[in-house]
Each structure stands twice: as structure tokens, then as C-alpha cells.
Amino acid sequence: MATTMSHRGMGVTQEERRVILASSIGTVFEWYDFYLYATLAPFFAALFFPPGNETAALLSAFATYAAGFLVRPFGAIIFGRVGDIVGRKYTFLVTILVMGISTFAVGLLPTFGTHTLPIIGEVAGIGWTAPVLLVILRLLQGLALGGEYGGAATYVAEHARQGQRGFATSWIQTTATLGFFLALFVIGGCRFFLFDAAAFAAWGWRIPFLVSLFLLVYSVYIRLKLNESPIFAKMKEEGKGSSRPLTDSFFTYPNNKYVLLALLGATAGQGVVWYTGQFYALFFLTITLKVELVTAYIMIGLALLIGTPFFIFFGWLSDRIGRLKIILAGCLIAAVTYIPLFQALSNAVNPDLVAFQQANKVTLTTDTRECNFHIFVGPWSRFTDCDRAKDFLTKAGLSFETVHRDGAKNELQLGPTKLSGFDAKTWTAALAELKFPTKADPAKINWLAAMVILFLFLIYVTMVYGPIAAFLVELFPTKIRYTSMSLPYHIGNGWFGGMLPLLATAVVAWTGNIYAGLYYPIGVALMTVIVGFLFLRDTKDVDLARGSGVQEQAAA
Secondary structure, eight states: OHHHIIIIISOOOHHHHHHHHHHHHHHHHHHHHHHHHHHHHHHHHHHHSOSSOHHHHHHHHHHHHHHHHHTHHHHHHHHHHHHHHTOHHHHHHHHHHHHHHHHHHHTTOOOSSOEEETTTEEEOOOTTHHHHHHHHHHHHHHHHHHHHHHHHHHHHHHHSOTTOHHHHHHHHHHHHHHHHHHHHHHHHHIIIIIOOHHHIIIIITHHHHHHHHHHHHHHHHHHHTOOOOHHHHHHHHTTOOOSOHHHHHHSSTTHHHHHHHHIIIIIHHHHHHHHIIIIIHHHIIIIISOOOHHHHHHHHHHHHHHHTHHHHHHHHHHHHHOSHHHHHHHHHHHHHHHHHHHHHHHHHHOHHHHHHHHHSOEEEEEOGGGOOOOSSOSTTOOOOHHHHHHHHHHHTTOOOEEEEOTTOOOEEEETTEEEOSOOHHHHHHHHHHTTOOSSOOGGGOOHHHHHHHHHHHHHHHHHHHTTHHHHHHHHSOGGGHHHHHHHHHHIIIIIIITTHHHHHHHHHHHHOOTTGGGHHHHHHHHHHHHHHHHHOOOOTTOOGGGTOOHHHHHHO
């Protein structure tokens, strides 16, 4: 196998190497820009939103984070149309400029309340204008990323030779993980070498955003050296392009059917598996299991470092055995194993928390009419004592049973201790008396077990993500490929995947089960397995030089 891979999979031409390198480097930096927000959200959540409820502030930050994902399909429509009419190269030059400038601006934003900056001194807050501006910048980031991925994947695939597209486009698939890894590296370096915890939380988190300006300049320089895709250029020369790619993509049969099937039978499951294996795992370590931030970054970073070559492996393998079966297998295995693996992760990194939970059953007795299910948090949100009680327990990383009784006033049964009415100080004291572990003990972390679990999460990610670009590119004809593949990809990743941290946090707080956030990715992954198995076929033998997608070549 190794010999075959070297001869066929890695026998790329100098031109193909240049295209892969230039496209990948630019996309890495764009993902770096996009994921800075998600990684730093726990730090600046309280700075850009009103104080009083930490989980509410975190939900608000995640809602703003989700806004960038929700708008990505619109970016796919806008830039996809431009890419199919004007060209691939021009379009993703524009997207990287929008992304880089928006990210840099986040580092300059004033906060909700008064804050102090070095040299400048005290800076007055701007109230609700701060989160509004933050949302606007996130929307611009989302629009830009919506146009970026489809352009890069299409551009590389249209340069690659028949039988090597899985391998060639798998390098683009590494960019999201490498961008995330780069974000962790820069943030961890700032936190560990430049700032103490207080300074980083107050203003040091801005530095990684400001650094993106240098990455932007380099990315634009790299992309200016690229030429247009030869397949697209040939199509334009022959006058076979589409003058209405939106209509041809989404309102013309059978292409619109394949757009829907690509979403439900491939990218939705791929999106939730990707975000569970990287983002949700990080949030679970830091927020639920109380692992110190730098330690959690090291753990996720090592898993990313070890797992990233498997993007290339599964892309290469998809050229031999097919794309779809690898994607669906990854979704199925992930859905079956997520809950036991996250439970094992809890035992590996914070055994004291698990032991405390086993020794002390936690029950909250409350009036169901007083409890609200919060997803998008804003000025309209009303938080009751029930909400604050659930926030307190969720923030502690505790699973709890909720008993509903009319007129109940948030009574807490904490092991042998019974408390009447919510009071944060009283409940904190009760936990302390029972020797509740407020953070994971580094000396008790089972590094081998934890890293094996995190590595498995990354293998699932590489299985579903490594072949997806080649699969989507081959599904649609050249004249509308950029538009058609971008929309299902960004709905699957931006909506189904991007909503994961927000929905998981809200579901955990509502149910009182720290593993309930996994119900959502498990359900979506299983849906993808069923739809993909029943209604989609593999694409690896499609000839892009003919200009058609799998549905047209199948008909021929």
C-alpha cells in the first residue's frame, strides 16, 4: 500500500503542488481568523455582554459565534455566484480580504463596560453597541468563509488529475484543523509566555486578533500568484458557463435534488462530527471538567498534531475505495461511541469530579413555570432563580435531576445536604463542605487514556472530512460547481455543525445532564448515515474534464 500511495497518490506535478500549497496556506490563515473567536469566547464573554450570569454571557458569546456560522450559506450563495461567473481566483482573493480585516477589527473593539488597556489607560464602555458591532464583524467573517471554502476546494480539484482528486483536495481539508491548531498555538503562547491569567482575560486576548493582519498580508501575496482554474478557463473560452448559477443550482432538477441530498446525506453529519471532535471536546474539557486552559490546549493540540495526517490518508484512500463509504462509516462509528467515550474522558481527566458526582446525588426541585430554555440570549432574555440555579450547577460541571412541583422554590438536595432557595454563596459553601473539586487535579489526569480518546475523536473527524471536498466537487457540473457545492457544505457545517456549542450548552443546562449535549450530534450523524446510504452514490470515477457532475454522467 505504501508503495502504491507514493507512486500514485503523491505523484503530483509541480503545478499541482504550487496550487495545493498556495490554496492551503491562504485557507489555513482564514480558518485561523474564524476560529479565534470560538476559542477565546470564554475569555471575553463577560466583557462584551452585561454581567450577572456567566452561563448567560457565555451563551450570548456562543450565539454571536453561531451568527457567523448561520450566515455562511449566504456567503456561499453570494460568492459562489461570483465564482461561477467571474472565476475562482478573483473570488477567494475578495473573501480573504473581508475575513482578515474583520478579524483584525475584533481586536480593536471597545467592550460593554469600562475597561483598562496598557499605555492607553481607562477606556469607557459602549454598552449594547459592543455586542452589536461584534455580531456585525462575525457576520462579515461568516460571509467571507462561506465563499472561501468552495473556491479553494473547487480550484484545487479542477487542477488535480483524474484518480488523485481525493488526495489533492484532502490538503484543503487539513486547513480547518491546522487553522484551529494555529489559533491554539498563538493563544497558548500569548497566555503562557506574555501574560498572566488576569492580564490575558482583561486585554491580552486581543493580541491574537491583531496578529491576523500580518497573516492577511502574506495570504493575499500568495494568492496573487495563482492563475485561473484550467477547467473553468476552458469552459469560459467555449462559452459553456452559466449566466444564472443560482437558478441552475437550486431551482433546476435534478441539481436541486443533489444539493439537498448532499446536505442531508453527507455534510450535515460531517459538520457535527467535525465540531464535536474538536470544539465541543475543548469546551467539555475546560467548562465541564475544569481542566486548566493551557493543559486543555496542549491536549487538543497534541491530538490535532497526531491526527492531522489522517486527513491526507483518508483523502488518498477515497481515491481507491470511494468517498461516500468512508464518510458514512465515520458518522456511524461516532454516533455509536460518543457517549461512552465522553464518559471515559471524564474519568480520565477529572476522576475527583466523577467520584463526587457518584457519592452525592444532586436534585433540583423547582416550579417548571419558572424555568426557561435559553438559546439566543439578548436584552429580551429574562432569567429567573430557576435559570440561575441551573446555571450554577451546569457551571460546576454537575449532572442533576430536576423535579417539578408547583410552587417549589428551587430546593437543592446535594448528597446529604438540603438547601432551600437559590443563593450562590450558600450553595458554594455547601459544595466546599462536601469537598467539591473546583478544578481538575493535573497530577490525577490519565494522559494516555485522555489522549487515546481525543485521538479517536480526531480519527472520526478525518474520516468524514478528508474525502468531503472531492465528493462535493464531483457531484456537480463545472458551470455551477462553486455555487452548488458551497451551499450544502456551509449549511451542513455552518448551521448543523456551527450551532453545536450553542445548542449543547443550552440542552445541558435544561436537562441537567452533562452528556445531553451529545444527543444533537448523534441524531444528525445517524440521519446522514440513513440518507446517504439510501439515496447517494459514490463519485470517485467522475471525469471533471467533461464538465458534468455525477448526476449527468450517470444519465449518460
